[in-house]
Amino acid sequence: MNICELEKIKQQFIKEINFRKLGDTSGVEYKYDVMVCGGTGCRSCKSKKVQDALEETVKAKGLENLVKVHGVGCFGLCVNGPIVLIYPNDALYEKVAVEDVEEIVSSLAEDKLVERLLHHEDGKAIEKKDEMSFCKKQRYIARNNSEFMCLENILEDYIALDGYRALHKVVSEMKPEEVVKVISDSGLRGRGGAGFPTGKKWEFTRVVEAEQKYVICNADEGDPGAFMDRSIIESNPHAIIEAMAICGYAIGANKGFVYLRAEYPLAGERLQKAIDDATARGLLGEKIFGTDFSFELEIKYGAGAFVCGEETALMRSIEGNRGEPTLKPPYPATKGLYGCPTVINNVETLANVAQIINNGAEWYNQIGTPDSKGTKVFALTGKINNSGLIELPMGTTIREIIYEIGGGIPNGKKFKAVQMGGPSGGCIPEQHLDTPIDYKSLSELGSMMGSGGMIVVDEDTCMVDLAKFFLQFTRDESCGKCTPCRIGNKRILEILTKITDGEATMDDLDELEKLCHYVKDNSLCGLGQTSPNPVLSTLRYFRDEYIEHIKDHKCRAGVCKKLSKYVITDKCIGCSACSRQCPVGAISGEIRSKFNIDQEKCIKCGKCCETCRFGAIVKE
Amino acid sequence: MCECVRLGTENQVAEFEAVLEQNKGNGENVMEVLQKTQGIFGYIPELTVAKIANALQIAESKVYGIITFYSQFSLTPKAKYNLDICLGTACFVMGAQEVLDKILAKLGVRVGEMTKDGKWIVTSCRCLGCCGLAPAITINGEVYGKVKVEDVDKIIDSFED
Structure with a gap:
């Protein structure tokens, strides 16, 4: 592979990319691209069946030359999956079922959209996805361009979007110390938890003299409630491969490992294919771009241990041991995997690297706040309307995230807190909703950025x-x-x-x-x-x-079973249905008069409450 | 009874032997070997532990230590249907515990226990990464999202043949 071949691939695929990204219809002979989300979230809502049905229907109607069907990476609005994107209209269909396919295809034949499948806000259909309030404030860097790439030829599409340019630039034009300086100047900090400056990590490892060094990508995304790393690997695996190779060049390593959670089989499959494709094209392996730099990559699977997200434990696990952490120092930069100097970066951190090289440290530096540069991906979940993945410039307030992007709390319930940073983090209550999201503000509130899980809880949570x-x-x-x-x-x-x-x-x-x-x-x-x-x-x-x-002895959310009790109110007509259902015989009374619950016997299973057709049993 | 019969089918044993052969003397590949062993047999039969240790030239206690450290490895056979319920934070907040209680009551087992007919084992895990679909469960790897307590009967009954 050399720069001419890279350019040749780009020219081959750029027209279709421009068609999707810019709505530029010149150069393509068909009329529509229909992209079905192939992320784990949508796949579990049967998006593969929707895609198959779309392909069959397009074929049956003889529209193959007008409508192209592809798989695409995660769009983020997982709660409304399966998601289907229509280009060049830039329309987004949500909750698409196999039954909707016929209508989708026929409407495209008539150059129309199916209004009922579009996202609605305040009763109005939104025709362009970027006009949804879920999208308006988002800015994509780590998740850049994944909505435009076909999963089937993701390497070519990635190259058409200037992929592997940064790697070419680095190995052919820059010295390792220059690469590290760009990353340091950009202000990029680790996105996995602790927020350590990435450039510093690279520099510490670069300056150590050693025969063997390693690059590790930490994809052991163990924080419950966070799934951005999974989504990035599934949707844009080449961004991670390119970044790891760049890091390898900068620190002097020729071997990298991706430590991936075993719970993410789809991510593993896609990443392995991407590694194989990149190797076949000479973007990994010996003498990359005709230089002396060689780099190879291997996936190592975890086996379900949260502690392996800790870097020393992770290295022990790759070496084939129990994943038990060791005391620091020595830090991985001096003595890491197999005792060799090692850089360990999180997936999302790496996803920023190639773009920083392409666009310069200055460009990245302008995004975000003085102490936290760039964007952060959050997994917004729990009691929130628009649950899914979002990427925002640092400094966005929590209120904007919850009420504008997230669309507020469902069922008119009251917001109580948002939990950030998973099992290592803390919660942020209502009075701090206007806090801008950056590393410092969050830790002052006793919470942390962590990996970016944001779990919203309402008044029903104790x-x-x-x-x-x-x-x-x-x-x-x-x-x-x-x-x-x-x-x-x-x-x-x-x-x-x-x-x-x-x-x-x-x-x-x-x-x-x-x-x-x-x-x-x-x-x-x-x-x-x-x-x-x-x-x-x-x-x-x-x-x-x-x-x-x-x-x-009160739980105001009514969650703690031992503190709640079930009481029969005057609505009781004495039908005895509840007493027959009670597994411990705690309910007694005479037919046609009010029954009673023996609180000593009651195990608070709630069966009576479910059974009563008159709403006469309440939880206090 | 010959050893291979106790381990599994002839094909399984041959496949397992091939994995050992590939990794002979290579102790650092123990995780990969265990993952493949579990892939072949559905679990890690006790009998394989000594064989793995021998082939990779590491102590049997080390192999055993690794199996018991990582929650994904299992020394007990799997059921016909393996239901895994996500108890990650998002699922927890969205009511996964009640769904789990209902599942256990329906099948009459505790977590990790096999139903008497050998059909079901219910296990819990920490975050499947489908938080947008909370609460989520998987049955033999297939994800069911936004599961409500009322849906449990229907989902489980759909597997009763």
């Missing part, structure tokens, strides 16, 4: 129960190597359980806080050092809920 959920997670996922994390988290969980069971005292609350700080200060790795954060942060903003549980 904050003590939520903290308990996270501690169950960290208790299960603690590797057991150090005592504060192994035993401390278990004890924290026990106190939380006492609180939700209504058996705790105010002394327990003090003990809980003390223990949280102890575990934070004394644990070996990032997992234990951050695991008490969900407790500390809910204590900071929702202490009154903890106190209510302890003093009043």
Whole structure:
């Protein structure tokens, strides 16, 4: 591969890309591109069947020369999947079923759109996807262009969109230290959790003299509620491959590993194909672009251990060991994989690299806030209308995200908090909704950027129960190597359980806080050092809920079963349906008069409440 | 009974032996070998542990240590239908616990236990990455999104043959 061949591929595919991206119809002989989302989210809503049906219908109607059907990467609006994009109209159909296919194809034959499948806002159909409020504020860098690339020929489409230009520029025109300087000057920081400056990481590794160095892409996206890395790999795998090769050149490594979660089979399949394609075209392997630089890439699969997202544990796992973390220093930059200097970057971080090289550090530097440059991808989920993936410039406020892009809370419920940073993070309550999102502001609030999971909770979520959920997670996922994390988290969980069971005292609350700080200060790795954060942060903003549980034996969200009780009201007509359903025989009474629940016997299963046709049983 | 019968079919055993042959003396590939073993048999039969250790020239205790460290590896056979429920944060907030309770009540088992007829095992996992579809479950790898408590009967019954 040389620059002429790269240019030749670009010229071959650019017309179709311009057709989709710019609506430029010159140069293509067909009229429509129909792109069906092939991300894990849409695939699980049977998008593959929709795509197959589209292909068949187009063929049956003899429209092959006018309508082309392709698979495409994740668009982000997962909650309304399967998503279908229509170019050059730039229209977006949502919740498309196989039954809709006939209508879609016939309408295209008549140059019309199917209005009922378009996204609606305030009762009005939105004809162009960029006019949706979900899209308006977004800015794509890490997820750039994935909506225009066909999955079938993703390498060629990537090249047509100037892919692998940055790698060419780097290996043929730049010295390694110049590459590192561009990344440092851009202000790019790690997107996986801690937010360490990427350029510094590269520089530390570059300056170490060693015969062998490695580049690792951390794709062990373990934070529950975050799926941007999966989406990037599925939709734009070549961006990661190119960035890893650039990093390899900059630090002097000829070998890279992608450590991928085993839970992401589709991402693995696509990445492997991309690696094979890139190798076949000479974009990976020996003497890339005719230079002395060689780089090869291999996927290593995890096997379901959250702690392997921690870099030292991850390296132990690649080496074929239990994924137990080790003490730092030594840092991976000096002594990493197999004892060699190693750079470990997260998927989203790497997805920015090629564009920074192409457009320059200055360009990247202008986006975002003084201490946090660029954009961040968030996985917006939980009690929110537009659940999915979004990418925004740093400095966007949480309120904009929840109410403008996310479309607010469903069913008229009241917003309570947004949980960020997964099991290491914290929650942000209503009074801080106007906080701009950047590394510093979030950590001042006791939360963190983390990998970008944003889980919205409403008044129906109990904050003590939520903290308990996270501690169950960290208790299960603690590797057991150090005592504060192994035993401390278990004890924290026990106190939380006492609180939700209504058996705790105010002394327990003090003990809980003390223990949280102890575990934070004394644990070996990032997992234990951050695991008490969900407790500390809910204590900071929702202490009154903890106190209510302890003093009043009340759970205002009605979640904690042991604190709630079922009561039969005067609406009861005495039909006895509930007493026949009760598994423990706690309900008694005389036919045609009001029944009673024996609270001592009741196990709060809620069966009676479900059974009653008169709404006479309420939860208090 | 000969050993291969106890392990699995002849084809499975041959495939397994081939994997061992490829990775002979290569201790660092143990994760990959275990993943392939599980792929072949559906789980990691106890009998394979010593064979793997021997072939890769690492201690049996190390192989066993790795199997028990990573939650994906299983030393017990799988059921006909393996239902995995996501208990990630988004699913939790959207009511996955109630869905799980309903599933367990319906099948009359606890998490990780096989139904008496050998048809079902229910396991839970941490985030399938389908958070936009919370709460999500998978049955033999196929994802079911936005599952409500009311849907559980229908989903499970659709597998009863």
